[in-house]
Amino acid sequence: MSTSPDTTAAPASPPTAAGEGGEPQKLPLFALLALATAVFITSLTETLPAGLLPAMSKDLAVSESATGQTVTIYALGTALTAIPLTAATARWRRKRLLLTAMAGFAVANTVTAVSSVYEVTMVARFVAGVAAGLAWALLAGYARRMSPVHLQGKAIAIAMAGIPVALSLGVPAGTFIGSQLGWRVAFFAMTGLTVLLLLWISAAVPDYPGQEAGEKPKMLRALKVPGVSPVLFVTLVFVLAHTILYAYIATFLDDVGLGGSTDLVLLVFGGASLASIWIVGAQIHRRLRALTVASTLLVAVAAALLAVLADNTALVYIAAALWGLGWGGVPTLLQTAVADAGGEQADSAQAMLVTLWNVAMAGGGIIGGILLDAIGSDSFPWTVLLLLAPVLVVVLAARAHGFPAKRPTD
Numbered sequence: 001m002s003t004s005p006d007t008t009a010a011p012a013s014p015p016t017a018a019g020e021g022g023e024p025q026k027l028p029l030f031a032l033l034a035l036a037t038a039v040f041i042t043s044l045t046e047t048l049p050a051g052l053l054p055a056m057s058k059d060l061a062v063s064e065s066a067t068g069q070t071v072t073i074y075a076l077g078t079a080l081t082a083i084p085l086t087a088a089t090a091r092w093r094r095k096r097l098l099l100t101a102m103a104g105f106a107v108a109n110t111v112t113a114v115s116s117v118y119e120v121t122m123v124a125r126f127v128a129g130v131a132a133g134l135a136w137a138l139l140a141g142y143a144r145r146m147s148p149v150h151l152q153g154k155a156i157a158i159a160m161a162g163i164p165v166a167l168s169l170g171v172p173a174g175t176f177i178g179s180q181l182g183w184r185v186a187f188f189a190m191t192g193l194t195v196l197l198l199l200w201i202s203a204a205v206p207d208y209p210g211q212e213a214g215e216k217p218k219m220l221r222a223l224k225v226p227g228v229s230p231v232l233f234v235t236l237v238f239v240l241a242h243t244i245l246y247a248y249i250a251t252f253l254d255d256v257g258l259g260g261s262t263d264l265v266l267l268v269f270g271g272a273s274l275a276s277i278w279i280v281g282a283q284i285h286r287r288l289r290a291l292t293v294a295s296t297l298l299v300a301v302a303a304a305l306l307a308v309l310a311d312n313t314a315l316v317y318i319a320a321a322l323w324g325l326g327w328g329g330v331p332t333l334l335q336t337a338v339a340d341a342g343g344e345q346a347d348s349a350q351a352m353l354v355t356l357w358n359v360a361m362a363g364g365g366i367i368g369g370i371l372l373d374a375i376g377s378d379s380f381p382w383t384v385l386l387l388l389a390p391v392l393v394v395v396l397a398a399r400a401h402g403f404p405a406k407r408p409t410d
Contacts (some may be wrong), residue, residue, distance in 0.1 A: 028146050032158045034200045035139050038098070039162030041105055041194055042132045044170040046074050048190070052175065052183040059183070060118045070125045072362050077129020078136065079358035085130070086137045086351035094145075095207035098138055099198060104131030106194040113187035129358070136354045140335040145208055150285060153336055157281025160331045164273030164324070172263055227341030227401030228349045230394050234292075234403075235334050236356045241387035242299065242327055243364025244371070245306075245380045252377040256310045265320045272324025280329030284336055289403045292333050292395050298326030300388045307381035341402055 049056060049070045057067040089097050108128035115121045140156050147155035178186040245252065250262045258265065280291055302323035309315045338349045371379045395403050 026148075027151055027155055027158070028206075029158070031146055031205045032143060032155055034197065034205050035143055035159040036162040036165075037193075037197050037200070038102060038135060039139060039159055040166045040170060041102070041162075041190065041197065042135050043163045043166035044174065045105055045109060045128050045190060046071060046132065047166065047171050048174045048186060052178045052186060055178060055183040059116060060121060062118050066118070068365075070121060072365055073122050073125045074129040074132070075358040075362040075365075077126040078133040079129075079355050079362065081130045082133035082137055082354040082358070083348075083351045085134055086348075086354075089134065089210070091210040093207055093209055094138065094142060095201070095205060097134060097210070098142065098205070099201060101131045101134035101138065102194055102198055102201065104128070104134070106191050106198070109187045109190040109194065113184045113191065133354060133358075136357075137351050140332075140339070141350065142205070142208075144339065146206060153284030153288075153332070154281040156336060157277050157284070157329070157332045160335070161274065161277050163331055164270050164277060164328050169270065172266070225341060225349065227398060227404075228338065228352075230398035230402035231334060231338045231341055232349070232352055232356055233394055234391050235338075235353050236360050237387050238296070238299075238330060238334075238391050239357050239360035240364050240367070241303075241384045241391070242330075243361050244368040244387075245303070245384050247365045248368045248372060248377060248380060251372065252306070252310075252380055253316075255377045256316070258313065258316060265317065268317055268320040269324040269327075272321045273328030276325045276328025277332065279325075280332050284329075284332060288333060288336060288340075289395070289399070289405050291329060292337070292403050293392070295326045295330055295333060296388055296392045296395060298322050300326075300385055300392070302326065303381040303384035303388070307378075307385065310378075310381075337403060340404075 049067065056070075057063060060067060092100075105128055108124045108131060111124035112121055112128075115124060139159055143155040143159040144152045174186045174189075177189060249266070253262050253265060276295075283291060299322075302319040305315050305319040305322070310319075334353065335350070338353050341349065367383075368380065371383060399405060
């Protein structure tokens with residue numbers, strides 16, 4: 001997840017939608033859809049093993065819990081490398097960097113598809129996480145740069161639509177392919193899609209310079225910029241809360257008697273997430289703060305329903321819809337907030353956001369497992385509520401910087 005990678009870049013740039021040297025006046029939809037496909041690939045590569053665990057564990061001759069760590073190692077690969085790689089590649093041209101990152105996915109998914117050795121698979125998954133770190137530190141900023149200021153929020157929303165599409169449609173589709181043709185075919189399909197995307201990016205996505213030669217980026221300097229720390233705190237805790245419940249949603253639903261309806265519940269969640277992406281994209285330019293508060297409250301209400309009334313099937317579906325409405329726009333909101341707050345340190349702040357996002361995802365899986373063993377799945381929604389309380393406090397308190405009533409571009 002990224003902020004504008006060109007905040008300190010050389011002024012030269014390719015022609016825009018407004019003509020040579022002018023600011024674009026409309027969204028470059030075809031190029032933005034290529035970025036959305038890149039987001040889809042990064043998200044689906046991370047979560048696809050969740051729907052293929054039994055078959056993967058059998059072929060790799062390890063337990064399902066061990067196979068489940070293919071998701072954790074991916075998140076760790078991103079968390080450990082996003083900051084140093086963002087600094088190391090700061091001067092690369094943006095298109096070259098994006099193509100490199102996506103080629104990494106093609107290699108990693110191909111190795112995963114052919115590997116019969118658990119350790120080799122884990123290395124491939126780590127490499128995929130590294131590629132994700134490069135991609136996430138680039139994609140949102142790319143979307144911003146290709147678009148006029150008043151449409152930048154909508155551009156990021158279009159690019160980030162790949163996340164709910166991956167979760168609501170990609171994972172079920174990959175699981176279906178895996179059940180019909182084998183889990184390896186699902187990963188080969190990811191490779192094929194990535195190869196097509198590489199051609200798409202080459203043809204449709206404009207190129208931009210990286211940072212000028214000079215002082216190397218200092219990541220921690222961004223923490224001194226007013227507003228960055230609140231956004232990073234909200235990112236860490238909000239994503240942790242979401243992941244604790246999402247990573248174990250099948251177990252939670254099974255325990256409340258809806259194990260056979262997991263796909264339908266996730267479909268409702270995904271559909272509501274897409275609606276959220278659209279709403280946020282249309283309103284973020286003027287209402288970033290209000291939308292962030294609303295997202296937090298919607299997820300909290302959903303968690304409260306699941307905590308108290310999960311035995312009511314209709315209310316579980318309502319909770320899933322509220323959860324999706326609250327969560328779907330969160331990536332766009334947080335990336336936009338850190339981009340606005342970071343200013344000239346935007347890339348550094350974004351790299352830290354990517355790192356904390358993936359630390360939270362890995363931590364959510366670990367903490368969720370501990371809670372499941374120690375207390376049971378009914379502890380998940382209560383934990384979400386507990387974590388969202390400080391999130392709401394910080395968002396409300398960061399009125400001047402971080403989540404201001406008016407964005408800098410207003």
